[in-house]
Amino acid sequence: xxxxxxxxxxxxxxxxxxxxxxxxxxxxxxxxxxxxxxxxxxxxxxxxxxxxxxxxxxxxxxxxxxxxxxxxxxxxxxxxxxxxxxxxxxxxxxxxxxxxxxxxxxxxxxxxxxxxxxxxxxxxxxxxxxxxxxxxxxxxxxxxxxxxxxxxxxxxxxxxxxxxxxxxxxxxxxxxxxxxxxxxxxxxxxxxxxxxxxxxxxxxxxxxxxxxxxxxxxxxxxxxxxxxxxxxxxxxxxxxxxxxxxxxxxxxxxxxxxxxxxxxxxxxxxxxxxxxxxxxxxxxxxxxxxxxxxxxxxxxxxxxxxxxxxxxxxxxxxxxxxxxxxxxxxxxxxxxxxxxxxxxxxxxxxxxxxxxxxxxxxxxxxxxxxxxxxxxxxxxxxxxxxxxxxxxxxxxxxxxxxxxxxxxxxxxxxxxxxxxxxxxxxxxxxxxxxxxxxxxxxxxxxxxxxxxxxxxxxxxxxxxxxxxxxxxxxxxxxxxxxxxxxxxxxxxxxxxxxxxxxxxxxxxxxxxxxxxxxxxxxxxxxxxxxxxxxxxxxxxxxxxxxxxxxxxxxxxxxxxxxxxx
Numbered sequence: 001x002x003x004x005x006x007x008x009x010x011x012x013x014x015x016x017x018x019x020x021x022x023x024x025x026x027x028x029x030x031x032x033x034x035x036x037x038x039x040x041x042x043x044x045x046x047x048x049x050x051x052x053x054x055x056x057x058x059x060x061x062x063x064x065x066x067x068x069x070x071x072x073x074x075x076x077x078x079x080x081x082x083x084x085x086x087x088x089x090x091x092x093x094x095x096x097x098x099x100x101x102x103x104x105x106x107x108x109x110x111x112x113x114x115x116x117x118x119x120x121x122x123x124x125x126x127x128x129x130x131x132x133x134x135x136x137x138x139x140x141x142x143x144x145x146x147x148x149x150x151x152x153x154x155x156x157x158x159x160x161x162x163x164x165x166x167x168x169x170x171x172x173x174x175x176x177x178x179x180x181x182x183x184x185x186x187x188x189x190x191x192x193x194x195x196x197x198x199x200x201x202x203x204x205x206x207x208x209x210x211x212x213x214x215x216x217x218x219x220x221x222x223x224x225x226x227x228x229x230x231x232x233x234x235x236x237x238x239x240x241x242x243x244x245x246x247x248x249x250x251x252x253x254x255x256x257x258x259x260x261x262x263x264x265x266x267x268x269x270x271x272x273x274x275x276x277x278x279x280x281x282x283x284x285x286x287x288x289x290x291x292x293x294x295x296x297x298x299x300x301x302x303x304x305x306x307x308x309x310x311x312x313x314x315x316x317x318x319x320x321x322x323x324x325x326x327x328x329x330x331x332x333x334x335x336x337x338x339x340x341x342x343x344x345x346x347x348x349x350x351x352x353x354x355x356x357x358x359x360x361x362x363x364x365x366x367x368x369x370x371x372x373x374x375x376x377x378x379x380x381x382x383x384x385x386x387x388x389x390x391x392x393x394x395x396x397x398x399x400x401x402x403x404x405x406x407x408x409x410x411x412x413x414x415x416x417x418x419x420x421x422x423x424x425x426x427x428x429x430x431x432x433x434x435x436x437x438x439x440x441x442x443x444x445x446x447x448x449x450x451x452x453x454x455x456x457x458x459x460x461x462x463x464x465x466x467x468x469x470x471x472x473x474x475x476x477x478x479x480x481x482x483x484x485x486x487x488x489x490x491x492x493x494x495x496x497x498x499x500x501x502x503x504x505x506x507x508x509x510x511x512x513x514x515x516x517x518x519x520x521x522x523x524x525x526x527x528x529x530x531x532x533x534x535x536x537x538x539x540x541x542x543x544x545x546x547x548x549x550x551x552x553x554x555x556x557x558x559x560x561x562x563x564x565x
Contacts, residue, residue, distance in 0.1 A: 076500030283485025359410025362526035363537030391458025405523025
């Protein structure tokens with residue numbers, strides 16, 4: 001069985017001569033909702049993650065392209081974890097230099113992942129502040145949650161900096177995530193329809209809208225799917241059982257999670273966790289499901305980074321992962337995002353499909369200066385190496401009608417990552433077709449990675465939380481596990497035919513050019529409330545758009561399109 005960190009590295013190497021320093025994270029911004037309560041005592045323990053420079057990242061990227069391109073003879077020929085490790089593991093010199101540096105500062109309690117590109121070390125606050133000059137570790141609280149972060153930038157010797165991407169556990173404050181909210185009473189423009197009447201989205205409504213039958217359930221022995229939870233979010237086994245007893249009677253399903261990786265909390269169930277687990281297991285029905293729970297139990301842990309590191313240390317993983325988590329791009333360092341992108345590539349070459357929620361802030365709004373705004377993309381939604389899921393609503397909120405844009409659906413263009421080739425034609429088509437009504441070019445990066453890639457209903461869900469059915473739950477946290485569950489079902493059919501799983505979805509998804517998807521062409525999402533855009537971001541349009549991607553799944557058509565080779 002895989003364990004989170006299995007390799008202990010003795011740090012016994014010669015000392016280094018320091019010739020200078022490189023300062024990391026020049027701007028340390030403490031979010032307003034976190035309150036500082038005081039400096040750490042020198043003997044208090046921290047856990048820091050050292051991301052060592054990897055080799056052959058360009059080869060990794062090229063490998064991902066060929067194993068994900070259905071027109072390539074290498075399509076579906078994924079790598080094992082050991083092969084990924086051989087490709088990207090840091091050079092012997094990088095490993096020796098970093099270990100020696102740590103050893104010379106008395107840091108010996110370290111664990112290394114199997115790909116040898118992450119070291120996780122426990123050390124005192126006093127030792128950390130000597131190791132990383134400039135750092136000052138403080139304790140902060142928010143809503144009863146306590147974390148430890150540095151209130152100042154840190155530096156490392158330049159001889160060390162060339163061997164490190166970053167040190168995790170110092171500066172990133174946990175965002176509030178894509179916590180689902182309650183649907184508003186906004187008018188949806190109710191119209192006549194022949195669709196079935198309903199009082200909110202349930203598994204039966206989703207199956208009716210996306211044309212899944214009772215027979216569309218999993219049966220392959222070697223298939224599984226996963227959700228990842230962060231920030232004190234826990235699912236309740238009793239809630240899952242209750243949910244399936246109420247809403248799962250019309251299809252074969254599982255009522256228990258197959259495996260929990262991490263430590264479940266003992267408090268009340270979280271709305272986010274309940275939503276994710278209940279809907280991936282009712283859409284990807286009868287497929288074994290894992291829950292990665294990363295609460296950040298140690299105050300200096302970064303839960304999302306810990307999940308990323310786990311992927312580098314486990315040889316057997318579910319094929320589909322759905323995650324509802326994100327940060328504003330501008331709050332993260334370029335080095336951090338580039339390294340996380342490499343971790344996503346490592347997952348893709350192993351055949352894993354990573355689906356992220358696009359966020360619930362529309363195009364977002366970044367107040368750059370007085371009377372100067374721009375849209376605010378979110379990461380990892382803006383990564384070129386994940387599949388990003390937006391949100392829709394029924395045109396008539398009480399009937400199973402066609403879908404329109406959910407105004408909260410996150411989407412737009414990255415300010416950091418260039419547009420990948422797989423989407424260039426689709427995005428160019430959108431920009432040309434709506435050129436007359438686009439927001440001002442100063443608000444977005446027209447050459448950046450555009451998202452989302454696909455969408456599903458994100459409005460007015462029923463969720464069981466603490467044994468009580470709760471209506472009106474909304475957010476792309478809902479649409480993401482629904483889409484993930486459908487791709488798990490398609491993987492199931494492929495595995496039964498002896499075909500490889502889908503892996504990184506985007507190259508194949510964009511080659512479909514909207515085939516097998518319900519195109520969403522009505523509605524816009526929210527943005528800056530100013531004179532220029534007046535609260536409106538991008539709008540849906542025929543074919544791909546930066547609000548709903550290619551649209552929402554027509555499951556039987558999507559299965560037919562993706563079941564071949």
